[in-house]
Amino acid sequence: MTAYVVRRLWQMIPTLAGVILLIFFLFNWVGGDPAQVLAGKISNPEQIANIRKQLGVDQPYWYQLLVFVKQVFTFDFGRSWSTNEEVSRILMTRVGPTLTIMVPVMLIETSLSVLFAIMVAYVRGSLTDRAIMVICTTAMSISFLVYIIFGQWLFGFILGWFPVQGWSESYWKNLLTYAPLPILLAVAVGVAPQLRLYRSFFLEEINQDYVRTARAKGLPEKKVMLKHVLRNALIPILTNVGIYLPGLFVGSFLLEVFFSVPGLGREIVTAVNRSDFPVIKAVTVYLAVLTMVVNLLVDVMYKFVDPRVSFK
């Protein structure tokens, strides 16, 4: 297993190099000149040149790329061009609010999806199954933005169950006061597609020979479903959850903007709008590394979920 992990880690280097090159060229070709935005209402070419010099974007491309690579390996991306805040501090302070929303979303969403999926798979073809599938398809057809606008209006304003928006310094106040509504809406949106997907995983397993054998042996249906079907369906579910894991750290831009959550998603969009390259660089690289690491961890976990899996 160690050799496998080392090999996978080694393979990350060219991937990371590709990410660095892609971000660098995308920013320089289509990103716009940040000095134009930072120069204010009235500026002359000399002042713009001064800003470009301070930002380092007047340097040759090869030098800027070298600085970027150095930043990746020293984890020091400098300061935000628009607010002058340290990029490392931006990441540290924004990831907390994002996780406060996204971790409960993932836990609740996955639990509910797996639970409902195994239930509807068990009653496949029934009216309940069909009704739930119709509801899921309808729910999936509606934009996330509609959920947010409607949910905020209904639960925040009409029913008054939650504040319309807000965030505080207190973790508990955030979790208990400000996070529930965005969590509720994100779960409402996320459950439908996952439920459909997981149902198909369960149905595939239910039709396997070993399930028929287990039933023929007289195992109770509960045991067949929870011990055999669930365990075997867990591998594709794990893969699916693994795909979403890096997204936890980036959050949902829409949720964060509509509910005034000072998270990373909102920060990224603001950075793009302001051509704030240090923030864009840091977040993209960090997300790429995170995706690769999470993929590796998921692959390693297969071994524990399914003993038939071996590392080659």
Place this chain on the structure above:
Amino acid sequence: MPRGGRAGRGCYDPPIFRSPGDPLKRLPTLLCCALVAAAGFAPGPVAAQAPKKVVRMAFRTAETGFDPQRIFDRYSVGVCENLFEPLLTYDYLARPVRLVPLVVEAIPPAEEGGTRYTFRIRPGIYFADDPVFRGKRRELVAADVAYAVKRFRDPKYASPYEWLFENKILGLDEVAKEARRTGRFDYDAKVAGLEVRDRYTISFKLTEPDFNFLYILAMPNVVPVAREVIEAYGDDTMAHPVGTGPFVLKEWVRRAKIVLERNPLHRGYELDARWADPADEWDRRAVDALAGKRLPLVDRVEIYPIEEEQPRFLAFINHEHDLLDETPAEFIDQVLPNGHLAPNLARQGVHVFREEQPEVTYDVFNMEDPLVGGYSPERVALRRAMVLAHDRDQEIAIVRKGQAIPAQSPVPPGVVGYDPSFRSTQQDHDPARAKALLDMFGYVDRDGDGWRDRPDGRPLTVVYKYNAGSQSNRQLAELWAKSMAAVGIRLEAEAVQFADLLNDKRVGKFQMAGSAWIADYPDAQNFLQLLYGPNTGQSNEARFRLPEYDLLYRRSLAVPDGPERNALYREMNRLILAYAPWRLGVHRIFNHLQYPWVKGYKKHPILYTNFKYLDIDVAARRAATR
């Protein structure tokens, strides 16, 4: 009372649920509690006791920071208004606006033909407490003013307002030039135009007469700062504002929450009611609420940057906020149906302040462009025809939702030099005149494709660039294309990134583009400089170079406010209409809402926040939200 109204748990902290007895309504909390308990988190700190009087409101755009010499967005500057104090400021109630001394003893007269201004700072004004001062009270002195002005020219800070002091203060350009060469600004270098005569006296010597210089010294970011604070915080000055203002920055969750608290060291203000208009209900209410009291009255201000319009609006309607600045256009029909306050808001006693912004929107023709630019009769005719063909009424009705008035000149109402009697038909929507003008100068369809061609037979296609990130800009561009199509002119709307659009306008790589200008200071000169020839490549996006106009502009600089200067401004306006380097747009109207427990409110055309003049009736708020 709206359906979303909720009982107050404290005087400003909104509760989560209306009915603690309803288990269904407690479900989300119970779920979260269970989740947290399962995760094994430790309990957080207990919230501190809430102060008594708190103002809560939203900004529609996130702030960037609070180093006054490094910022330019109005929201960051709006916060700085409360943390720092310029030498001069504006009277709260006087309209048209009126300069008054703030930290100086008096408004100085212009000396030496408008090239020298000497200020004496009032002794006994102190900066807010900060660890940098090591427990000692730090008094404001003249050297702090000189230091702040120099910071605008320090290349290290790349100040967006550097232009304010460019070619302005005698000897400062040379020091700035040397700093650019060496990479280090010498703050100890002697600048002839920044003469610190004694501990409290500073004299500015200008390179040329400027009768608007006092306005510059009333800008909320042209404020003295303590050199030791700036040097101590180095690159973190955006997060450590230390001024002499009535509030201090207590808490800052960037882009999420800004909390100001009353500065305990502040000397306090009193409302000057001399300039109040007894016929104005806002003035009367402000005088009733504030006269004779030591200001500021509020203990705490909470500001929440909320970029999306719905949560910003709902937060106000839900009583989570006390003020709603700039009611979103999407909700204007709910707030002001048929121009009157909605009954549900009127029942709650909500006040609406209708503000004509001291700003102008306009569409720029590139005067150097071979198609639409130039000063020959046929080019002027083309631009004037396009102006006449553009349906500005639709812009106001649809894009602006009726919340704008058509601009008659670049100078908006409320600005010194604004002439309410100045009217012209040259910017009216008149397609028939537009067509006649185009026909007269040979812009006709020569190849039968349905579109007009140039007089020499080549195709006529105008490209209009707009900011791809703005929905309203896209609508405006579409309106232009539709209006031009109605008179047979082919106009292509091209979406470009904001940064690229700024650059294209600065270097003249465009034919037409939209723009807007909001007053830095309330004088027509701040708007008319937008077409001054030497400002080409900077604020003169049209690249308009008309010797007659430039001559009038230079003459206006040397004349103080009065009939003579107004006559010059009027003549400049005539030239703008005649040569049509712009399609004049609108002056937007913003509707600001307040609940009746907010006392003393009156929107100022230049200053953005004015928290020091607000009061909160806590009991009234509690009663209304119960």
